[in-house]
Structures are given as C-alpha cells and as structure tokens.
Amino acid sequence: MAAEELEDLCCHINAKIGCVKKLLQLRAIGREASLKAVLANVGQEMAVLHGLLGELEGEVNQRRQLAALLQETRKRVEEERMEAELLQRNVPLELSFKKEPRLVKKPIKEAEFVKEAALITVEEFENVPGYMRGRLTLPQINASLQILHAAAASKYKILHQNPKSMTSSIRSLYHRFREEETKETKGEIFVVEADLKEFTQVKVDRRFHAVLNVLRHCQRVREVRGARLVRYVLC
Structure with missing residues (x-):
C-alpha cells in the first residue's frame, strides 16, 4: 500500500470516527422509534471501522517486518564489505x-x-x-x-x-x-x-x-x- 493510500485510509477512518461520535450523541434519544434507524446505522459504521482498523494494523505489521528485513540485510552487506576490505589489505602479506x-x-x-x-x-x-x-x-x-x-x-x-x-x-x-x-x-x-x-x-x-x-x-x-x-x- 502506497503512502498516499495510507493517508486516504487515515482520513477515511477519522471521518468514520467523527460520524460515530455524532451518532453516539443521539443515543440518549434512541428510544424514539424514528431514531432506531440511526442507531442501526451506528452499528454498521462501527463494524466498518473495525474492519478498517484491522486492515491498518496488518499493513503496519507488514511494514515493520520489511523494515527489520532491510536492517538485517544492510548489516550483512556492511559485514561483507568490511571483511572484503580486510582481505584486500592482507592478501599481499599472505x-x-x-x-x-x-x-x-x-x-x-x-x-x-x-x-x-x-x-x-x-x-x-x-x-x-x-x-x-x-x-x-x-x-x-x-x-x-x-x-x-x-x-x-x-x-x-x-x-x-x-x-x-x-x-x-x-x-x-x-x-x-x-x-x-x-x-x-x-x-x-x-x-x-x-x-x-x-x-x-x-x-x-x-x-x-x-x-x-x-x-x-x-x-x-x-x-x-x-x-x-x-x-x-x-x-
């Protein structure tokens, strides 16, 4: 997922959270029959939000694993470079x-x-x-x-x-x-x-x-x- 997509996803989640907050403010009057549909909509929005949060968490974990792999690769490359330089300096002596x-x-x-x-x-x-x-x-x-x-x-x-x-x-x-x-x-x-x-x-x-x-x-x-x-x- 690209950085732009992550930013769009965060904006979308923030919008959903704002919507949920507004809907929860109406919970007190949710006993009225005319507002039951609104409460049902709150439930649906929360389910969607839960799914988006799960997707975001998976993306974060994947990026953490990739970062760890890149760090390990960089460390191995640096060790190989240092060892090659050491051999290059010592071969004439051998x-x-x-x-x-x-x-x-x-x-x-x-x-x-x-x-x-x-x-x-x-x-x-x-x-x-x-x-x-x-x-x-x-x-x-x-x-x-x-x-x-x-x-x-x-x-x-x-x-x-x-x-x-x-x-x-x-x-x-x-x-x-x-x-x-x-x-x-x-x-x-x-x-x-x-x-x-x-x-x-x-x-x-x-x-x-x-x-x-x-x-x-x-x-x-x-x-x-x-x-x-x-x-x-x-x-």
Missing part, C-alpha cells in the same frame, strides 16, 4: 614468501610456469551447497586460490632451474619436489602442504581445508593421494 621474497617482485617470471588463477565467480559461489560454504566468503575463497597458485609458481620456478646452479637448501627442495611426483601428476601443476608452509604464511588448518572443499567443488583443484601424501593439483 602472498609473501619466507625463503625467497625477491620472487614476489617478479610475477612475470612466475607466470611463465604457472597460469594465473581463474577466480571463482559470484554465480559459481552461489551454486556451492550451503553446508559446504559455511561462513566462508567469496573473497576468502579467491584469496586462498591465489595463495595456492603463488606457492606453485615458486615451486615450479625452482623445478625449471639448473640443479648445478642451486644452493644446497634449494637443491634439497628440488629433489623433494621430484620425489613427490607420480604418474598421475605427470604434466600437472600441484602443491602439497609442505610447499604451502615453505613458500607462504597461510595456516593449513580446518578453515583452509574447508576452502579446499569449495575449490574442489568449483573444479579449481583436485586431489591425488599416494604414499601418505595429498597432492593438490591446480585445474
């Missing part, structure tokens, strides 16, 4: 490398070995089952996907180097990478938890595994298991 920080300054060379991550779209995220998403947000999912790709970029940059020119620590990583490869991962890009700990500051905890479940559902990552090791293959 993508920093512990052993070789200079790699962060050269994203062009990293891209030679690992393709840029195809971020999850809003439509894809909305199609993820609610029990799987939980309280995760789209910015969190995409930030974690970028972290996986950043770790893979550092790993495969080492794999493309000449082992003879490596330091002993880098050469040790190189040999571990080769040992973790299988027939199923031939020609694929993958990382393991040790790579995430080596090249990023992300915590591989329950929340991160929940993110991985969403990434698997969206076909950005798949798992290859073997030799007590889980390999996260980038799709």
Whole structure:
C-alpha cells in the first residue's frame, strides 16, 4: 500500500470516527422509534471501522517486518564489505614468501610456469551447497586460490632451474619436489602442504581445508593421494 493510500485510509477512518461520535450523541434519544434507524446505522459504521482498523494494523505489521528485513540485510552487506576490505589489505602479506621474497617482485617470471588463477565467480559461489560454504566468503575463497597458485609458481620456478646452479637448501627442495611426483601428476601443476608452509604464511588448518572443499567443488583443484601424501593439483 502506497503512502498516499495510507493517508486516504487515515482520513477515511477519522471521518468514520467523527460520524460515530455524532451518532453516539443521539443515543440518549434512541428510544424514539424514528431514531432506531440511526442507531442501526451506528452499528454498521462501527463494524466498518473495525474492519478498517484491522486492515491498518496488518499493513503496519507488514511494514515493520520489511523494515527489520532491510536492517538485517544492510548489516550483512556492511559485514561483507568490511571483511572484503580486510582481505584486500592482507592478501599481499599472505602472498609473501619466507625463503625467497625477491620472487614476489617478479610475477612475470612466475607466470611463465604457472597460469594465473581463474577466480571463482559470484554465480559459481552461489551454486556451492550451503553446508559446504559455511561462513566462508567469496573473497576468502579467491584469496586462498591465489595463495595456492603463488606457492606453485615458486615451486615450479625452482623445478625449471639448473640443479648445478642451486644452493644446497634449494637443491634439497628440488629433489623433494621430484620425489613427490607420480604418474598421475605427470604434466600437472600441484602443491602439497609442505610447499604451502615453505613458500607462504597461510595456516593449513580446518578453515583452509574447508576452502579446499569449495575449490574442489568449483573444479579449481583436485586431489591425488599416494604414499601418505595429498597432492593438490591446480585445474
């Protein structure tokens, strides 16, 4: 009901109330046979007034519910905005490398070995089952996907180097990478938890595994298991 309609309804109700007041003033003389019709009219007017008041009350309750829903939606949007801003400020820190920080300054060379991550779209995220998403947000999912790709970029940059020119620590990583490869991962890009700990500051905890479940559902990552090791293959 529009505001103009509400105003018209209020005016109508006020008019009815005024009419009832006038009719009640005649109640004292209602014993006269000539005025019985007037008293009957009073009853009819009161019934109409009762119906209008019920309609007005229903409209008020509906508007209260709508206002509460809008308030809740506004609160959720504000929380999402603040969380997105926080992630935007913190993502560069999560993508920093512990052993070789200079790699962060050269994203062009990293891209030679690992393709840029195809971020999850809003439509894809909305199609993820609610029990799987939980309280995760789209910015969190995409930030974690970028972290996986950043770790893979550092790993495969080492794999493309000449082992003879490596330091002993880098050469040790190189040999571990080769040992973790299988027939199923031939020609694929993958990382393991040790790579995430080596090249990023992300915590591989329950929340991160929940993110991985969403990434698997969206076909950005798949798992290859073997030799007590889980390999996260980038799709």
